[in-house]
Amino acid sequence: MNNTKAALKQTAPKKKKRKIVSLDKKKARSGWFFVAPFVIGLLIIYLPIVLDSIVLTFNSTKTVRGQGVQLTFIGLDNYKTALLDDPNFVQTLTSGLRQLVIDIPAIVIFSLFIAVLLNQKMVGRAAFRAIFFIPVILSTGLIAEIDASNSLNQYMSGNTGIETGENIGSSASDIISAADVSILFSSMSVGSGLVQTITDLVNDVYNIINRSGVQMLIFLAGLQSIDPAIYESCSIDGATSWETFWKITFPMISPMILVNTIYTVIDSFTSADNTVMNFINNYYNSTSMVVSSAMAWIYFIIVFAIVAVVAGVLSAYIFYQRRD
Amino acid sequence: MTNNAVKVTKETKNKIRVEFERTSAWKKFKLKYLSLNFLGMAIFKIFRLVLLIGISYVILYPFFTKIASSFMSPTDFVDVTVKLIPKAPTLNTYKQIIIENHYFQALFNTLMISLLCGVIQTFICCVIGYGFAKYRFKGSKILFLLVVLTMIVPHQTIRYSMFMKFRYFDIGYFNFGILKLFGDLDGISLVNTFIPLIVLSVFGLAFKNGLYIFMMRQFFKNVPDELEESAYIDGSGTFRTFIQIILPLSVPMMITIFLFAFSWQWTDNFYTSTSMFFPGRNEILLSKIVQIPKTLDTNYAGGNQFSDAIRNTCGLLIIAPLIVVYLFCQKFLVQGIERSGITG
Numbered sequence: 001m002n003n004t005k006a007a008l009k010q011t012a013p014k015k016k017k018r019k020i021v022s023l024d025k026k027k028a029r030s031g032w033f034f035v036a037p038f039v040i041g042l043l044i045i046y047l048p049i050v051l052d053s054i055v056l057t058f059n060s061t062k063t064v065r066g067q068g069v070q071l072t073f074i075g076l077d078n079y080k081t082a083l084l085d086d087p088n089f090v091q092t093l094t095s096g097l098r099q100l101v102i103d104i105p106a107i108v109i110f111s112l113f114i115a116v117l118l119n120q121k122m123v124g125r126a127a128f129r130a131i132f133f134i135p136v137i138l139s140t141g142l143i144a145e146i147d148a149s150n151s152l153n154q155y156m157s158g159n160t161g162i163e164t165g166e167n168i169g170s171s172a173s174d175i176i177s178a179a180d181v182s183i184l185f186s187s188m189s190v191g192s193g194l195v196q197t198i199t200d201l202v203n204d205v206y207n208i209i210n211r212s213g214v215q216m217l218i219f220l221a222g223l224q225s226i227d228p229a230i231y232e233s234c235s236i237d238g239a240t241s242w243e244t245f246w247k248i249t250f251p252m253i254s255p256m257i258l259v260n261t262i263y264t265v266i267d268s269f270t271s272a273d274n275t276v277m278n279f280i281n282n283y284y285n286s287t288s289m290v291v292s293s294a295m296a297w298i299y300f301i302i303v304f305a306i307v308a309v310v311a312g313v314l315s316a317y318i319f320y321q322r323r324d
Numbered sequence: 325m326t327n328n329a330v331k332v333t334k335e336t337k338n339k340i341r342v343e344f345e346r347t348s349a350w351k352k353f354k355l356k357y358l359s360l361n362f363l364g365m366a367i368f369k370i371f372r373l374v375l376l377i378g379i380s381y382v383i384l385y386p387f388f389t390k391i392a393s394s395f396m397s398p399t400d401f402v403d404v405t406v407k408l409i410p411k412a413p414t415l416n417t418y419k420q421i422i423i424e425n426h427y428f429q430a431l432f433n434t435l436m437i438s439l440l441c442g443v444i445q446t447f448i449c450c451v452i453g454y455g456f457a458k459y460r461f462k463g464s465k466i467l468f469l470l471v472v473l474t475m476i477v478p479h480q481t482i483r484y485s486m487f488m489k490f491r492y493f494d495i496g497y498f499n500f501g502i503l504k505l506f507g508d509l510d511g512i513s514l515v516n517t518f519i520p521l522i523v524l525s526v527f528g529l530a531f532k533n534g535l536y537i538f539m540m541r542q543f544f545k546n547v548p549d550e551l552e553e554s555a556y557i558d559g560s561g562t563f564r565t566f567i568q569i570i571l572p573l574s575v576p577m578m579i580t581i582f583l584f585a586f587s588w589q590w591t592d593n594f595y596t597s598t599s600m601f602f603p604g605r606n607e608i609l610l611s612k613i614v615q616i617p618k619t620l621d622t623n624y625a626g627g628n629q630f631s632d633a634i635r636n637t638c639g640l641l642i643i644a645p646l647i648v649v650y651l652f653c654q655k656f657l658v659q660g661i662e663r664s665g666i667t668g
Contacts, residue, residue, distance in 0.1 A: 034455025041527020
């Protein structure tokens with residue numbers, strides 16, 4: 001780069017005042033112009049906020065009238081408070097992480113399954129798609145918050161109806177009775193832990209459906225981008241649809257699985273039923289904002305580590321089609 | 325196939341007539357429908373239909389119960405025989421929420437903020453995504469990694485410093501800011517206004533904007549370069565090409581992103597909450613109307629269910645305009661996503 005610049009300077013006649021700009025440079029300049037909003041925002045808004053947030057967790061704050069916020073450096077005390085002094089945080093964190101580890105595969109597998117179904121030609125496909133994407137738009141934020149603290153659905157779908165409200169013993173919102181599932185599995189002797197996990201998932205199906213909307217969209221987009229010619233040649237060679245799925249669809253969609261896994265994790269931070277985030281939010285509102293920041297960073301870093309490991313493992317198995 | 329019965333006769337100079345024995349309808353029927361293959365397909369199709377209808381039911385059922393319970397009067401909640409259809413339907417719940425919780429004012433305010441944020445975010449993410457997709461410059465890969473970073477660090481994690489940033493707004497870092505140089509120590513308070521959300525939108529840093537930039541980038545990567553090249557050859561500049569060629573092309577994708585941005589801002593309960601950008605009680609937004617109106621606040625046997633029903637009715641009132649928007653835009657949602665061809 002520098003050499004060519006120097007060469008240009010030497011050879012360029014001095015009377016020409018206008019600088020000669022190569023096409024590459026010109027394009028780079030317009031590129032910078034297009035991404036300029038993001039760069040400016042990153043530098044003056046986002047990075048300061050993130051840095052402040054990290055710095056804050058090592059300080060205690062005091063708001064002084066007329067002088068803004070004053071910081072006193074206290075080292076790792078906030079982290080100590082979060083991890084050692086608070087009786088509930090570690091417990092909430094471990095159970096929340098366990099829930100996350102169970103939920104992610106469930107959401108990814110479910111959304112892949114539904115995306116494959118919705119990608120097939122059938123009567124009423126448009127209507128089904130419209131219904132399945134309703135949660136993306138309508139069951140977020142406020143509505144999810146209202147739903148999370150809502151006993152009405154459970155009363156209404158319960159066997160005894162809304163009138164008693166007494167059937168709380170077994171959560172009545174279950175689509176299939178969890179008892180049936182556990183009876184089915186108990187005769188298989190696969191261990192009570194697994195049975196418990198599966199029953200929890202079955203009970204949680206509404207939640208899983210609600211949270212897999214965007215993932216479904218991403219999978220659908222991925223499925224659409226697979227060349228139909230591949231399927232055609234497969235069917236000519238006599239492959240069954242089961243084989244086609246595992247030999248063609250699954251490898252071709254594998255990059256989407258990684259994307260969706262990461263998206264699901266990120267999305268879980270903002271979902272209303274995330275116990276850890278709710279705990280942190282309550283802590284933020286009630287006790288200490290700074291300690292809650294420390295908690296949020298601990299949570300984020302642990303989840304990020306999990307995602308990094310999962311992404312590292314998955315990316316070894318991902319198949320990228322070469323497009324030449 | 326046995327078409328030895330085909331007869332070809334020449335009718336006129338330019339016309340021939342082909343006569344052949346048709347396969348009988350029964351034979352066709354037998355071949356088509358009385359096979360194991362068809363049986364398998366039929367079972368699969370029925371299974372698929374039942375499954376999809378079942379899941380649709382799971383998705384729609386809460387809405388049915390919410391709508392049903394929103395029309396119930398307090399007596400319906402203690403009536404044993406009432407399940408879904410109220411015996412004494414009333415519109416009182418709606419009326420009281422609309423009047424006492426200042427619904428229309430909240431609707432208007434939220435509409436303003438959602439429209440503003442939606443339009444700005446859509447446009448800005450489109451511009452940024454275009455820059456990342458079509459131009460290669462030094463550091464573009466690192467910059468894109470930073471976009472991904474803004475996507476994966478949730479704003480909940482950095483909420484305190486984000487609040488502080490806009491409460492004591494100043495360009496710079498904690499102990500060093502431009503305003504501090506001029507002696508204004510506190511900075512400007514931007515909370516209780518729309519400005520924080522608009523600032524975040526303008527710089528492509530608002531809720532899930534990383535995702536939108538990512539989607540736009542994937543979309544523009546699939547747009548052939550020849551399109552712009554031909555425009556350049558015809559003498560159009562970079563920005564004219566962008567506005568006249570690229571923007572009209574990306575309308576379906578932009579509608580998808582607008583739908584996301586608009587509706588997620590609409591139902592947002594984080595940025596517009598009292599512990600974030602709107603700590604004052606005077607700003608009426610939809611996130612603040614989910615509460616029990618005073619005249620409906622009663623204490624009786626079915627009180628819990630009734631207050632839940634009221635909260636649900638608030639939710640219904642909040643999403644009612646969104647449903648209309650969704651009905652109009654859902655076609656674009658799928659189309660836009662399909663065309664983006666997001667591929668890792």
